[in-house]
Amino acid sequence: MHKPNRIHKISTPITASEIRNLRPGDPLEITGKIFCGRDAVLPKIVTLIETGELDKLGVDFQGSVIFHTAVSPAGIGPTTSNKIEIESSIPMLSKIGVRIHLGKGSVGPDTVKALKRYHSVFAITPPVSALFSDKIVSRRIAAFPEEGMEALYEIAVKDFPAIIASAHGETIFSK
Amino acid sequence: MRIIPPMITQKEIANAVKDCLVKAGTTSRKDQLEAYETAAQKETSRNAGWVLEKLFENAQIAKKNLFPLCDDSGIPHVIAEIGNDAVLPAGWLSGIYEGISEGLRQMPGRPMAVRGNDVERVEQSRGLFKDPAKLSPAPVIVKPIPGNALKVTILLLGGGPEIRAKTYRIFHKRSMENVLKEASGWMASEARNLGCTPCTLAIGIGRTHMEASALMLEAMKKGTLRRQNRWEEKVTNWINEENVGPLGLGGKTTVLGTFINVGPTRASGVRIVSIRPCCCVEPRKATVTLKP
Numbered sequence: 001m002h003k004p005n006r007i008h009k010i011s012t013p014i015t016a017s018e019i020r021n022l023r024p025g026d027p028l029e030i031t032g033k034i035f036c037g038r039d040a041v042l043p044k045i046v047t048l049i050e051t052g053e054l055d056k057l058g059v060d061f062q063g064s065v066i067f068h069t070a071v072s073p074a075g076i077g078p079t080t081s082n083k084i085e086i087e088s089s090i091p092m093l094s095k096i097g098v099r100i101h102l103g104k105g106s107v108g109p110d111t112v113k114a115l116k117r118y119h120s121v122f123a124i125t126p127p128v129s130a131l132f133s134d135k136i137v138s139r140r141i142a143a144f145p146e147e148g149m150e151a152l153y154e155i156a157v158k159d160f161p162a163i164i165a166s167a168h169g170e171t172i173f174s175k
Numbered sequence: 176m177r178i179i180p181p182m183i184t185q186k187e188i189a190n191a192v193k194d195c196l197v198k199a200g201t202t203s204r205k206d207q208l209e210a211y212e213t214a215a216q217k218e219t220s221r222n223a224g225w226v227l228e229k230l231f232e233n234a235q236i237a238k239k240n241l242f243p244l245c246d247d248s249g250i251p252h253v254i255a256e257i258g259n260d261a262v263l264p265a266g267w268l269s270g271i272y273e274g275i276s277e278g279l280r281q282m283p284g285r286p287m288a289v290r291g292n293d294v295e296r297v298e299q300s301r302g303l304f305k306d307p308a309k310l311s312p313a314p315v316i317v318k319p320i321p322g323n324a325l326k327v328t329i330l331l332l333g334g335g336p337e338i339r340a341k342t343y344r345i346f347h348k349r350s351m352e353n354v355l356k357e358a359s360g361w362m363a364s365e366a367r368n369l370g371c372t373p374c375t376l377a378i379g380i381g382r383t384h385m386e387a388s389a390l391m392l393e394a395m396k397k398g399t400l401r402r403q404n405r406w407e408e409k410v411t412n413w414i415n416e417e418n419v420g421p422l423g424l425g426g427k428t429t430v431l432g433t434f435i436n437v438g439p440t441r442a443s444g445v446r447i448v449s450i451r452p453c454c455c456v457e458p459r460k461a462t463v464t465l466k467p
Contacts, residue, residue, distance in 0.1 A: 025222060025424070027222065027225070040299065069246065070246060070247075070285065070287070072246060072283075072285045072286055072287075073283040073285075073286070073307070074243045074246045074247075074248045074282070074283055074284060074285040074307075075242065075243060075246040076246050077245050077246035077247060078370065079247070079334070079335070080334075080335050080338060080368070080369075080370055081370070082368055083338070103370070104335075104370030104371060104422065104423075105335075105367075105368050105369060105370030105423065106367050106368050106370075106423055124370065124422055124423065124424075125422075126226050126229050126230060126233075126371075126421075126422055126455070127245045127246070127247070127371050127454065127455065127456060128229050128230060128232070128233035128245075129233070129237075129242070129243055129244065129245050129246040130201075130233045130234075130236040130237035130240065130242040130243065130244060131229060131232055131233040131236055133236070133240075133242055134236075146302050147302060147303070148286060148302055148303035148304075148305065149285060149286055149287065149303060150303070161229070163222055163422070163424065165423070172423065172424060172425065173367065173423060
């Protein structure tokens with residue numbers, strides 16, 4: 001049985017000191033409310049930030065986690081974070097307080113730099129939807145219901161597993 | 176008097192295909208589970224080993240609860256093998272489509288069919304259908320086989336590998352090694368971006384892009400991680416040297432195995448090669464055999 005390194009237990013909203021303690025390769029378990037969004041809604045949120053209309057959403061992103069996933073009866077699971085719609089949203093979302101971006105796949109050097117600049121991190125998790133199904137305590141649509149499974153969801157999770165991939169300018173993806 | 180041979184019915188086909196689709200989406204193959212275990216024993220990185228163990232655990236929960244292995248429950252692909260002596264009812268193909276729809280509702284599949292006309296579907300500007308059954312299958316591949324059975328294989332293809340897969344020409348220079356080295360080179364960088372490693376590589380080698388893709392799909396259908404020929408082992412080892420590892424965390428297991436399917440070739444210096452890094456829960460497949 002492989003035991004991961006010491007697990008960081010993190011609850012949302014996340015503080016700056018908690019982020020300071022995270023290093024690439026560190027395992028963590030997240031408890032609390034997290035947002036779920038992907039290709040369709042993340043660029044829409046970025047547009048609202050750029051036009052100064054984010055308040056219209058009525059969503060507080062300070063200290064939050066955004067999990068790059070759809071939410072559907074088939075469960076949740078990470079989608080590829082290096083799709084342009086998703087990865088390009090990471091700097092702006094970090095700037096407004098998203099502390100953990102959770103998905104899968106590598107992110108590029110510019111994104112790693114932006115994460116460092118805004119004191120946020122990128123974490124990855126395996127696509128184990130059946131296993132995740134009993135980690136979800138509740139779910140609700142937070143915004144953009146017209147996007148169906150790609151709406152912005154808020155879900156409550158308990159001990160949701162992930163591993164830090166990029167933090168403080170360092171990344172597991174540099175060869 | 177004309178004797179009418181016994182015949183399976185459209186309804187029987189639909190019911191069998193429904194169960195087949197649910198099995199494909201919720202049940203890991205035995206060779207896959209064995210490969211997770213073997214890889215976990217080889218990994219010295221604790222995080223890499225942890226990922227493999229979570230994949231194994233996920234497979235057990237999915238099978239027990241008949242829950243999708245991955246929330247991207249995939250686009251259904253069908254290979255229908257029809258016995259030369261099989262007598263099929265009118266509407267047999269519609270029966271397969273009906274079974275797919277029912278299976279997607281039952282599993283349930285992810286409701287990811289896009290609404291609208293050509294432009295609206297491309298731009299995804301009218302949203303999605305709520306009904307998972309609106310997800311139509313890819314064009315069906317039909318092949319003859321001996322006997323009187325109808326064999327239907329359902330494969331569920333997720334979106335991540337589709338971003339990384341490639342179908343392109345390779346100048347073979349009369350060397351199998353040359354062809355496979357070049358195709359492996361395409362995947363060496365893609366495996367890192369895929370995220371869902373360890374993957375299984377499916378490779379089709381043919382004369383046209385359509386044929387190579389179909390052969391690649393057939394490689395997924397026929398392949399087993401229990402039996403790997405020397406070329407398949409070579410490709411696996413080449414990619415594993417990249418040290419991408421499970422989930423990109425580094426480690427010995429970027430690829431669990433490789434399935435190669437070579438079709439007819441053209442008198443030419445060119446081979447068309449289709450290669451797909453099937454993600455860590457793939458190939459998701461199941462076959463049902465129907466006989467009268």
